[in-house]
Amino acid sequence: MSYKQIIVKKPWGYEYLAYENEHVALWFLYISHGQRTSMHCHPNKTTGLVILDGSAEVSFLRDTFKVSPIDKMMIRKGLFHSTQATGESGVAVFEIETPVDKHDLVRLQDSYGREGKPYEDSTFEAPKPGDCLWIEDPSANCTNIYNIANCIISISNVSDISFIENYQSDKIIMFLRGGLLTDYNINVAGAGDVVEVKVLKELSQVFKKVSPDTVIMTMERSDEQ
Numbered sequence: 001m002s003y004k005q006i007i008v009k010k011p012w013g014y015e016y017l018a019y020e021n022e023h024v025a026l027w028f029l030y031i032s033h034g035q036r037t038s039m040h041c042h043p044n045k046t047t048g049l050v051i052l053d054g055s056a057e058v059s060f061l062r063d064t065f066k067v068s069p070i071d072k073m074m075i076r077k078g079l080f081h082s083t084q085a086t087g088e089s090g091v092a093v094f095e096i097e098t099p100v101d102k103h104d105l106v107r108l109q110d111s112y113g114r115e116g117k118p119y120e121d122s123t124f125e126a127p128k129p130g131d132c133l134w135i136e137d138p139s140a141n142c143t144n145i146y147n148i149a150n151c152i153i154s155i156s157n158v159s160d161i162s163f164i165e166n167y168q169s170d171k172i173i174m175f176l177r178g179g180l181l182t183d184y185n186i187n188v189a190g191a192g193d194v195v196e197v198k199v200l201k202e203l204s205q206v207f208k209k210v211s212p213d214t215v216i217m218t219m220e221r222s223d224e225q
Helices: 161-166 197-203
Strands: 006-010 013-020 025-031 039-041 046-054 056-060 064-067 072-075 081-085 091-098 106-109 125-127 143-148 151-158 172-177 179-181 187-190 194-196 214-221
Touching (some): 025 081, 046 056, 072 194, 081 091, 172 197, 187 197, 194 197
Antiparallel strands (some): 006 013, 006 125, 039 081, 039 106, 046 072, 151 214, 172 214, 179 187
16 A cells, blocks of 8 residues: 555554655654554564654653654564653654555554554545655765754765765664665665664774665754754
């Protein structure tokens, strides 16, 4: 099913697809103040979360972590988690999934009575408003710039490990396509991964090969400009 033209209404807010290719799907989520997603897991896919605006708590079955812009979190397959908006204006989040499968969902606990139920059906869908973000892959060695949720989003096509030197160590990079490879073509950091630049710089001391089709995303607060 294609989600490109719709927005999915949730009891906690809404979400919509902002980017998709054969490897990953990137969703924009808005969670209203005090509301939370279900305590759920994805048995077959890995997800990465990046907080764009507002503050939140990401909870697991035993731990809870406070997050704010531009914090990131990688969530492995099968790990139950929930996100609650704690900021007065709610929280805006990017969620990247790989492989692409929105229906890979198991709900354990839910504030809205959805325990054990699957992903929302078509009755929760509405046409996507024109101001919703849609990201396009840039041309070779180019960058596309977008603005959303008080953030500047940069999408770059890179082909050489030297791209890492353009970023400060505390920045994060989300791989949308391609990635960092060993000499024998094993992904060290690839599509769906959200990685701190300082980690990539350490990896690049050994692994210097970049897939020729690599597309990365960086996120920066508008008020830091």
